[in-house]
Amino acid sequence: xxxxxxxxxxxxxxxxxxxxxxxxxxxxxxxxxxxxxxxxxxxxxxxxxxxxxxxxxxxxxxxxxxxxxxxxxxxxxxxxxxxxxxxxxxxxxxxxxxxxxxxxxxxxxxxxxxxxxxxxxxxxxxxxxxxxxxxxxxxxxxxxxxxxxxxxxxxxxxxxxxxxxxxxxxxxxxxxxxxxxxxxxxxxxxxxxxxxxxxxxxxxxxxxxxxxxxxxxxxxxxx
Amino acid sequence: xxxxxxxxxxxxxxxxxxxxxxxxxxxxxxxxxxxxxxxxxxxxxxxxxxxxxxxxxxxxxxxxxxxxxxxxxxxxxxxxxxxxxxxxxxxxxxxxxxxxxxxxxxxxxxxxxxxxxxxxxxxxxxxxxxxxxxxxxxxxxxxxxxxxxxxxxxxxxxxxxxxxxxxxxxxxxxxxxxxxxxxxxxxxxxxxxxxxxxxxxxxxxxxxxxxxxxxxx
Amino acid sequence: xxxxxxxxxxxxxxxxxxxxxxxxxxxxxxxxxxxxxxxxxxxxxxxxxxxxxxxxxxxxxxxxxxxxxxxxxxxxxxxxxxxxxxxxxxxxxxxxxxxxxxxxxxxxxxxxxxxxxxxxxxxxxxxxxxxxxxxxxxxxxxxxxxxxxxxxxxxxxxxxxxxxxxxxxxxxxxxxxxxxxxxxxxxxxxxxxxxxxxxxxxxxxxxxxxxxxxxxxxxxxxxxxxxxxxxxxxxxxxxxxxxxxxxxxxxx
Numbered sequence: 001x002x003x004x005x006x007x008x009x010x011x012x013x014x015x016x017x018x019x020x021x022x023x024x025x026x027x028x029x030x031x032x033x034x035x036x037x038x039x040x041x042x043x044x045x046x047x048x049x050x051x052x053x054x055x056x057x058x059x060x061x062x063x064x065x066x067x068x069x070x071x072x073x074x075x076x077x078x079x080x081x082x083x084x085x086x087x088x089x090x091x092x093x094x095x096x097x098x099x100x101x102x103x104x105x106x107x108x109x110x111x112x113x114x115x116x117x118x119x120x121x122x123x124x125x126x127x128x129x130x131x132x133x134x135x136x137x138x139x140x141x142x143x144x145x146x147x148x149x150x151x152x153x154x155x156x157x158x159x160x161x162x163x164x165x166x167x168x169x170x171x172x173x174x175x176x177x178x179x180x181x182x183x184x185x186x187x188x189x190x191x192x193x194x195x196x197x198x199x200x201x202x203x204x205x206x207x208x209x210x211x212x213x214x215x216x217x218x219x220x221x222x223x
Numbered sequence: 224x225x226x227x228x229x230x231x232x233x234x235x236x237x238x239x240x241x242x243x244x245x246x247x248x249x250x251x252x253x254x255x256x257x258x259x260x261x262x263x264x265x266x267x268x269x270x271x272x273x274x275x276x277x278x279x280x281x282x283x284x285x286x287x288x289x290x291x292x293x294x295x296x297x298x299x300x301x302x303x304x305x306x307x308x309x310x311x312x313x314x315x316x317x318x319x320x321x322x323x324x325x326x327x328x329x330x331x332x333x334x335x336x337x338x339x340x341x342x343x344x345x346x347x348x349x350x351x352x353x354x355x356x357x358x359x360x361x362x363x364x365x366x367x368x369x370x371x372x373x374x375x376x377x378x379x380x381x382x383x384x385x386x387x388x389x390x391x392x393x394x395x396x397x398x399x400x401x402x403x404x405x406x407x408x409x410x411x412x413x414x415x416x417x418x419x420x421x422x423x424x425x426x427x428x429x430x431x432x433x434x435x436x437x438x439x440x
Numbered sequence: 441x442x443x444x445x446x447x448x449x450x451x452x453x454x455x456x457x458x459x460x461x462x463x464x465x466x467x468x469x470x471x472x473x474x475x476x477x478x479x480x481x482x483x484x485x486x487x488x489x490x491x492x493x494x495x496x497x498x499x500x501x502x503x504x505x506x507x508x509x510x511x512x513x514x515x516x517x518x519x520x521x522x523x524x525x526x527x528x529x530x531x532x533x534x535x536x537x538x539x540x541x542x543x544x545x546x547x548x549x550x551x552x553x554x555x556x557x558x559x560x561x562x563x564x565x566x567x568x569x570x571x572x573x574x575x576x577x578x579x580x581x582x583x584x585x586x587x588x589x590x591x592x593x594x595x596x597x598x599x600x601x602x603x604x605x606x607x608x609x610x611x612x613x614x615x616x617x618x619x620x621x622x623x624x625x626x627x628x629x630x631x632x633x634x635x636x637x638x639x640x641x642x643x644x645x646x647x648x649x650x651x652x653x654x655x656x657x658x659x660x661x662x663x664x665x666x667x668x669x670x671x672x673x674x675x676x677x678x679x680x681x682x683x684x685x686x687x688x689x690x691x692x
Contacts, residue, residue, distance in 0.1 A: 020509035020513055023513025024516055027519055027520045063504075090509075091550065092550045093560075095565075111512040115520070357470065365481075365660075368474050368475070382460070382467075393452065404449050407453070
């Protein structure tokens with residue numbers, strides 16, 4: 001199904017807390033490019049509504065009554081492989097994010113993410129890329145890296161030159177752009193340029209994306 | 224028949240002695256004194272036979288044995304933690320026992336006669352220590368009381384040594400003149416001895432390799 | 441033996457028999473009442489600990505269900521405000537920062553109360569996670585090895601988790617050790633948890649005061665709730681070692 005890039009993105013939201021859904025709605029209302037077409041309170045309702053409305057994206061909580069977000073994601077991906085899923089996580093279920101990714105989710109957001117990040121995530125996943133929330137903890141990155149989840153099987157592996165690989169290693173080591181610039185004796189602007197190119201090749205949106213790509217493709221190894 | 228029965232009853236100490244020998248390597252050192260005591264008891268029985276054969280009286284080895292037995296038992300109670308709060312009691316007790324033994328065996332009476340007063344004294348002390356240990360364990364033990372070999376042994380001590388005190392008191396007051404009475408009493412004591420030895424053997428079986436953690440108080 | 445002597449002897453025999461009965465009865469009574477006292481004591485400890493864990497679970501759920509969504513909703517609504525003045529923009533950003541800090545704090549509190557990872561992934565994964573994220577002194581190395589541990593019911597898992605945390609906490613605070621080894625293995629019908637450190641140990645004899653400091657009451661109570669046996673070995677300068685043997689029957 002070809003995506004009409006000018007039509008608004010149709011999304012369905014699933015979460016068992018009404019307060020959150022209302023808050024999210026108020027955020028989306030003012031965005032012209034995104035349209036909330038349906039809401040669900042639990043996993044079963046989500047699968048049903050998704051089947052009826054056939055949205056472009058599904059944003060779902062992980063822990064819900066009925067069947068969990070993980071189960072629901074599996075069902076949705078199985079029935080409608082062209083519908084992409086973004087996981088929403090509260091502060092206490094990071095360990096379940098890996099399960100969501102392994103079940104077919106294309107990315108995740110913290111529920112207290114900045115509104116810009118929410119929009120960016122929706123845009124990115126709509127295009128077919130993966131999105132990892134900017135505030136991903138190192139612990140979670142390692143968990144993702146160690147898991148079976150690997151979205152890079154289909155993407156043709158990009159190649160990186162020596163300089164880029166060095167920078168990737170430093171990014172994985174949690175160095176900031178300034179620190180990398182000092183280390184490699186280059187200007188911050190140059191580093192930023194490199195970084196943009198790297199992210200383009202990897203189709204990553206932030207440092208988390210870079211790290212996961214690097215680990216999954218063997219460019220960087222965690223000890 | 225009477226002599227054979229006596230022999231069987233006294234040598235029933237072989238059972239716990241063998242049990243202690245086979246389990247020795249796996250028993251926690253805190254329980255060594257009682258095992259030594261049992262072996263010593265066996266040695267005493269054997270040397271009694273020999274002494275009686277030679278000298279017609281086992282008074283000497285018996286007197287020495289009761290001194291050793293009393294001191295080893297005190298040592299065992301100390302190992303079981305009875306004196307942790309009042310550390311000074313242990314050396315004082317040992318001193319009293321030794322002094323009393325010396326007094327009776329060399330000053331008041333003779334080592335060739337059975338030292339009844341000392342026997343009364345140390346049996347009484349063992350009973351009191353056993354009662355203290357049982358009560359000490361009541362507060363600390365969190366499983367059933369009978370699962371704890373220390374408690375079981377102490378309970379047996381209470382019964383056995385109370386009877387010893389009574390019997391020795393009888394002898395002090397000359398009740399051992401009548402051989403009929405004496406035989407009856409020794410028979411009863413013999414059976415108590417037999418049951419005690421069996422229970423000691425069981426307790427040795429239950430002795431743990433490492434001590435369970437119990438909060439001190 | 442004349443009649444007088446006979447009566448004396450009979451009296452003595454009868455009285456010693458009576459003394460024997462009294463002692464025997466006393467012993468039986470002690471055993472019986474001790475058992476009763478134990479049962480009562482166990483019930484009271486159980487009640488205490490169960491209530492504690494229930495409350496913690498409830499509070500963690502409250503954080504997740506009430507405070508969490510509220511914070512997200514606030515952030516979204518604030519984010520949906522249109523403003524023209526850069527000052528207001530700054531204020532909105534500041535609000536966002538505060539909310540993020542709150543969320544971070546709630547994550548920590550929730551984890552302390554009842555780690556979600558313990559509930560979903562079991563005690564082994566939760567312990568791994570805890571140890572990896574622990575801020576411990578650089579001089580201390582914690583090694584965790586496990587083998588063949590099945591997925592346990594939540595109650596037991598929580599007890600084991602709390603016990604290990606208590607031991608780790610003690611080691612960090614008191615032992616001044618460089619290595620803490622934790623082994624959790626299944627041995628026949630028991631799960632054996634064995635911890636050892638090479639620190640300075642504690643003196644069992646002086647331990648009444650130290651027991652309170654070292655939370656040993658807590659370890660004992662929780663191991664009793666698991667019907668487990670607790671063994672501790674320690675000596676000044678000899679390090680400390682705990683062994684907890686938990687009976688496990690897979691029929692449940």
